[in-house]
Amino acid sequence: MTQTQTRTETESSTTTRLLQRQILPLDRDTDVFPLYVDLEEAKLDADRYDIGGNKAAKDLNNAAIRQSTSQGRKLHPDQIASRTQLRLEPSQVLSFGTYFNAFPASYWRRHTVVSDVSLTVDLTGPGTTVTVYKSMARGHAQRVDSGTVEGASGSFTFELSLKPFVDGGWYWYDVVAGDEGGSVDSAEWTAQVPADRAENGTADICITTMNRPDFCAKLLTQIGEDAELAPYLDTVMVMEQGKQLVSESEFFAQAQEALGDRLRVIVQGNLGGSGGYARGQLESIRKGTATYALMMDDDVVCEPEGIIRAVTFGDLAKRPTIVGGHMFNIYNRSQLHSFGEIVQPWRFWWQTRLDGYSQWDFGARNLRSSRWLHKRADVDFNGWFMCLIPRIVLEDVGLSLPLFLKWDDSEFGLRAKQAGYPTVSFPGAAVWHVPWTDKNDGVDWQSYFHHRNRIIAALIHSPYERGGRMVRESFNHQIKHLASLQYSTAELRHLAMEDVLAGPYALHGELATKLPEINAFRKQFTDAQLHEDRDELPPVRRKKPPKKGKSDIEIPGRLSTLIAAGLAPIRQLRPLRPMSREFPEAELAAMDSAWFNLVKYDSAVVSMNDGSSVALYRRDPEKYRDLLKRTVEIHRRFHREWPELAKQYRDALGDITSPEAWEKTFEPWTSKPQEHA
Incomplete structure (x- = not known):
């Protein structure tokens, strides 16, 4: 056998890799059940092309889309048998066409080397039936295949192509229990992938914290205690920038025990989110042992499975790809902040993509009823509340801009995109976070x-x-x-x-x-x-007083x-x-x-x-007069000097985002021992 033949066989050989598994809520919180299991019917909203371009008709349709279709059907917490197993009552009907359990086929089709997937569902209970569905970009569902348990239990495997999902669409499965009830014991989505992608990558998790010791310590514990996540972790770095130290939290000992020598707490001055994340990025590059650096806020509750999915997606991407998670409202846990964000180039302002909706409540209107969620959401960036960045991207395009906070994540996404590295806001990877609407960041410091x-x-x-x-x-x-x-x-x-x-x-x-x-x-x-x-x-x-007593x-x-x-x-x-x-x-x-x-x-x-x-x-x-005068003057100057100023910042970008520039900024805290584990 020649050397060329050996190389060709190696390149053409494949191995099976798990892409996604069925999961159920860790804490059995009923508020998040709609994100995992759906008992509601699918009531698809109107196609916007059927509505047409009339503004009044579009406004009316947008209002209708926001209306709840939920009938209030609830899953009993006792039906959750384990992280992966769900029991069903006799003749109960439910769908796994949900945020965390549907398979985002169009994202895998567009960005990865995967072309076909296998779905294996293990069921218990005579007469229990599983039916596989797919959707297209316009949201309508199509039945694909089904299987019924004939004895006490059964395992069903469905071979599914990703070819029809060029613009959007999902796969999912519904289950109907038999007369005696049943259970969905497990479900796994797998694929044959090139042999050189058989091993999973690892991530350095970079958490910037300031004066949120308990929140941060609980997050560390959540990450450290998840056994399934452990093989995907390299180092968990906490950039401590506050006076109320995470190491002094009553919950820190548990976090330290869970993570062991994978935990590093790095103490530095308050350099903002960008200074904290840049320190994590720098440490990850210098260490060079992790495939990715994962930016994560300190005040979140995460779904650990989402980290595994993000790493898996990154491992199988056609090119180095930034994989971001979504943000749900920590106070209204079935509400999604945004399904994908862009920077509108003319206004230069971040926003939900133009054909999407923000503050979407899956508890009110499920995935199968929401036509707009089936079109793939292509984005410019992903917020750093949860964002996985390949180390090779950081080495190529540089670290965060030194902005303290705001726009560091969006600028980085645009910079990476320009260099040929896309960002994917990946369904099924998410954290729960305090919503922006509860903050005063538009008028305060x-x-x-x-x-x-x-x-x-x-x-x-x-x-x-x-x-x-x-x-x-x-x-x-x-x-x-x-x-x-x-x-x-x-x-x-x-x-x-x-x-x-x-x-x-x-x-x-x-x-x-x-x-x-x-x-x-x-x-x-x-x-x-x-x-x-x-x-x-x-x-x-x-x-x-007000005229005629009317409200102002x-x-x-x-x-x-x-x-x-x-x-x-x-x-x-x-x-x-x-x-x-x-x-x-x-x-x-x-x-x-x-x-x-x-x-x-x-x-x-x-x-x-x-x-x-x-x-x-x-x-x-x-x-008012003084500020108005100065406002007019400085905006005239910006309009006049914009081209020259733009050149100045673009020419300096490589310097001010370089590891060397950041090393000098961190020098006051790296020149003497400031770290502890």
Whole structure:
């Protein structure tokens, strides 16, 4: 046998690899049951092409799509026999066409070397039947095959092709119990893969934490105690950046015992999320023993099986691929934040893909009833609350930008995409996280980083000569904050733009100092001074009551909104109404504090989104004039200098994201012993 023949046989040989297995909730939490097992019927919504282009018809259809189709059918927790086994009542009908148990065929078809899969389902109970279905990108289901238990138990294997899934679609199976009941003992999706991909890769899990010791310790324990996950782990690194240390949590000993010598706690200053993740990325590269580095937030509950699936998908991808997980609401655990995100190039803003929906509740409308979930969601990036990055990608395109927080993950996704490395937001890999809607990050200290980092990302990646709508939208938002009496936010956004003009090489040096500067600066503004006790502020009083006693709080129509937007800046120049300095004119709940309500008042008490505090907003015509003048000037400058500034940031990108640049930033904490396990 010649050497060429030996090599050819090796290349053509294959081995069986497990892609996905049936799983059930670890904690038997009934809130998450719809993500694993579905007892509801499938009621597919209307095809948008049947609806047509009429705006009223589309609006009506969108409202209908959001309506719940659930009949309230519940699975009893006692039916969960194990992590993989589910018992069925006599004649019970249920579907595994769910987020965690359906097979996302189109993603495997598009991004991996897998062309065919085998589904093996083990059943117990005479007369129990399994039926396999597939869907196409437009959501309609097709019956594929079935099998029925003739004796006490049976094992059924179905050979399934991925060829029809070029645009979208899933495989799944439904089960109907026999007259005596039954059980689904296990189900596995396997494939024949090249022999050189038989072994699974491993991941360094990189968790950045700050002052969440208990949450972080519990997450570490969850990761460490999952026996199935262990072969996929290399090192679990915790970048400790707070004063309340994870190592001092009462739950840390259990985490340490579960992970053993795979756990590393790395202590450094508060360099934000990007500084924490970059440290994990750097350590992973320098160590060089893991195939991937997995970014994960400290305040999440994870589904450990999702990590296994992400690694498996990455192992079998056609090219090095970033594999991201989805984020579910930790307070409403069947609600998905977004199924896939893009950066809209003209506005340069992140958003759910244009034909998708955010805040989707699988408990109200299941996967089989939601047509839009069957089209494959192609994305630009995945949030770093859970995101698996191949080490080879980090070595090629560099580490995180030194942005402290916000836009580091989305910029990295765009950078990797430009270099030929796609990102896949992979169904079946997920964490539960505090939703963005419960935070005040659009108006608090984070507004500085939101604005600065968005501009920097646009300078690097916008395909338009002057950033598309970026500068104009920045100006519009600045006017909105001014008219809404949010002077601290307007000042921080202005400071952000000034710092962008300082150039890319200032970013590393500001990582450890910018947040304290921002917090000290904000203290002078009443709208940034938060009061946990409402009674610390004066009561509401106004000289002139509302007209005819009507509420001032309303949602205006389109014409009213345009009129309000045009008049709001002018109104800010009028003299202050009597009593508005001593007493707030209104008290607004967070949900009612939109700009079109705030612009009506000279002062108002406004509650924060997280429900923990309130702030006093006061109109200041002099401050408004000064900020308006500076706003006009700096936006004119950005429009004028954008091409030159973009070149400056693009030329520096390789330097400021390099391991060498980050090593210098970490030097204060690496030059002396700062690590403990």
